[in-house]
Amino acid sequence: KDPPVEITTGKDFLYGAEFFAGKLYITTNEDAPHYRVFVADAAHAKRENWKEIIPQSDAVLQNASVTGGKLLAEYEHNATSELKVFGLDGKKLADIPLPAIGTVFSASGRYDRNEIFFGFQSFTVPPSIYRADLTKVDGTGVNSALWAKVDAPSIDPAAYDVQQVWYSSKDGTKVPMFIVSKKGIEKNGKNPTLLTGYGGFNISETPSFNRSAYLWMEHGGIFAVANLRGGAEFGEDWHRAGMLEKKQNVFDDFIAASEYLIAQKYTDKDHLAIQGGSNGGLLMGAMITQRPDLFRAVVCQVPLLDMLRYQNFQIAKLWIPEYGSADDAKQFEWLYAYSPYHHVKPGQEYPAILFMTGDTDTRVDPMHAKKMAALMQAEAKNGASKERPILLRIETKAGHGQGKPVTKQIEESTDMYSFLFWQLGVKP
Numbered sequence: 063k064d065p066p067v068e069i070t071t072g073k074d075f076l077y078g079a080e081f082f083a084g085k086l087y088i089t090t091n092e093d094a095p096h097y098r099v100f101v102a103d104a105a106h107a108k109r110e111n112w113k114e115i116i117p118q119s120d121a122v123l124q125n126a127s128v129t130g131g132k133l134l135a136e137y138e139h140n141a142t143s144e145l146k147v148f149g150l151d152g153k154k155l156a157d158i159p160l161p162a163i164g165t166v167f168s169a170s171g172r173y174d175r176n177e178i179f180f181g182f183q184s185f186t187v188p189p190s191i192y193r194a195d196l197t198k199v200d201g202t203g204v205n206s207a208l209w210a211k212v213d214a215p216s217i218d219p220a221a222y223d224v225q226q227v228w229y230s231s232k233d234g235t236k237v238p239m240f241i242v243s244k245k246g247i248e249k250n251g252k253n254p255t256l257l258t259g260y261g262g263f264n265i266s267e268t269p270s271f272n273r274s275a276y277l278w279m280e281h282g283g284i285f286a287v288a289n290l291r292g293g294a295e296f297g298e299d300w301h302r303a304g305m306l307e308k309k310q311n312v313f314d315d316f317i318a319a320s321e322y323l324i325a326q327k328y329t330d331k332d333h334l335a336i337q338g339g340s341n342g343g344l345l346m347g348a349m350i351t352q353r354p355d356l357f358r359a360v361v362c363q364v365p366l367l368d369m370l371r372y373q374n375f376q377i378a379k380l381w382i383p384e385y386g387s388a389d390d391a392k393q394f395e396w397l398y399a400y401s402p403y404h405h406v407k408p409g410q411e412y413p414a415i416l417f418m419t420g421d422t423d424t425r426v427d428p429m430h431a432k433k434m435a436a437l438m439q440a441e442a443k444n445g446a447s448k449e450r451p452i453l454l455r456i457e458t459k460a461g462h463g464q465g466k467p468v469t470k471q472i473e474e475s476t477d478m479y480s481f482l483f484w485q486l487g488v489k490p
Contacts (some may be wrong), residue, residue, distance in 0.1 A: 116153075257286045260345070309396065337363070
């Protein structure tokens with residue numbers, strides 16, 4: 063058995079490869095934050111023998127795979143998916159048109175078959191599978207046809223409108239945001255609005271089908287998703303602009319999204335709610351402590367909130383490359399600057415808050431939500447308020463969220479939307 067062959071070393075980048083007909087097709091972000099593709103003879107695959115065939119573009123290349131003797135490339139452009147077909151020499155052959163602005167998942171085929179199947183979903187398109195025939199590839203695009211879909215008979219996608227807007231963050235960076243609502247909704251400055259975001263770990267917040275969001279929109283609500291720095295929407299540079307000492311950029315981006323929704327008369331401070339979980343729960347904690355005046359209600363799920371000690375619990379030491387560690391004196395400074403738990407002010411009035419956690423969460427320790435809720439109930443002006451409460455919901459037999467039974471998901475969503483409807487004055 064031949065030993066492994068080293069093809070590159072000593073560089074801090076990501077690499078993936080496909081083998082076909084004696085050649086390696088290598089997808090990497092080496093000196094290219096948006097990724098590019100190289101080809102090399104498998105028998106002579108040292109780095110100096112690589113040849114670039116698909117250069118970096120303004121879209122982020124997610125994956126390139128050999129299908130039917132061609133290269134199928136998945137891109138993300140302005141937080142939405144694109145599919146393209148290239149020849150093995152890197153020459154572009156065709157686009158594969160998608161049903162709407164949305165997200166492709168699990169695009170795949172076989173090296174010896176001229177067809178591909180890909181999953182697609184959007185805010186108004188339930189998860190669906192499409193089939194595309196690659197036998198006829200020309201400059202006009204490859205036609206695809208619906209092959210299977212998740213039925214959602216109670217939802218009429220045509221009744222809803224999806225917009226993508228751009229706004230300026232504190233430092234002038236342009237940030238995109240999706241806004242979804244019933245068609246014809248009036249910009250009266252008082253629409254109940256639910257804004258969410260994540261902003262971390264190189265994860266993109268692309269359009270997805272969210273049934274519970276329809277409950278919100280059916281009652282006149284607006285649903286918004288901000289594509290914050292720290293994610294993968296614009297490549298590794300975008301990710302790095304929201305991690306470690308630059309984490310405050312994520313919070314500034316979210317504040318600017320909220321201010322945009324208010325300035326553009328979608329809503330106001332009394333009708334704006336925000337929601338996020340895990341790293342997005344940290345985002346919620348920062349919003350609570352940095353801009354308590356900007357929101358009426360906050361849903362903070364399975365959050366990280368004590369950023370000076372987070373690394374000591376569960377698997378959180380694995381996240382030190384993303385956040386840093388207070389064990390390092392320099393990193394302590396930037397972590398303390400935003401750590402939500404350490405910025406609760408006695409006597410301050412905060413939004414109504416629903417902390418949600420799982421008592422057996424092995425990813426983010428439930429101590430974050432428990433101690434933050436206890437501190438705020440004791441110190442905040444509205445800590446004991448019945449009209450603007452600070453609540454803690456603990457699911458005793460659940461973890462971080464993965465694999466949660468449908469019954470528990472229904473119970474959790476019911477509690478969350480009951481809280482939001484109550485606080486924003488939405489009539490059920």
